[in-house]
Amino acid sequence: xxxxxxxxxxxxxxxxxxxxxxxxxxxxxxxxxxxxxxxxxxxxxxxxxxxxxxxxxxxxxxxxxxxxxxxxxxxxxxxxxxxxxxxxxxxxx
Numbered sequence: 001x002x003x004x005x006x007x008x009x010x011x012x013x014x015x016x017x018x019x020x021x022x023x024x025x026x027x028x029x030x031x032x033x034x035x036x037x038x039x040x041x042x043x044x045x046x047x048x049x050x051x052x053x054x055x056x057x058x059x060x061x062x063x064x065x066x067x068x069x070x071x072x073x074x075x076x077x078x079x080x081x082x083x084x085x086x087x088x089x090x091x092x093x
Contacts, residue, residue: 050087054090058087
């Protein structure tokens with residue numbers, strides 16, 4: 001079991017949001033949603049995933065405190081992800 005100080009360490013990560021609602025893509029591994037422009041600037045996913053991105057996703061959820069989010073646990077994402085916008089269902093290209 002993690003201590004409260006360990007949990008807050010993850011919640012203090014940089015909050016990453018898309019800059020607009022046009023041309024959104026989701027990471028195929030963790031589901032983080034960013035604009036195409038933001039993905040082009042990133043060397044890799046902010047959550048250090050090595051997966052590609054896709055426009056084939058449905059639903060979105062904003063995660064403020066990943067270490068305390070039961071939704072993220074249900075979706076199978078780890079607790080040590082960045083706060084941000086995540087796709088609920090991601091499909092392969």
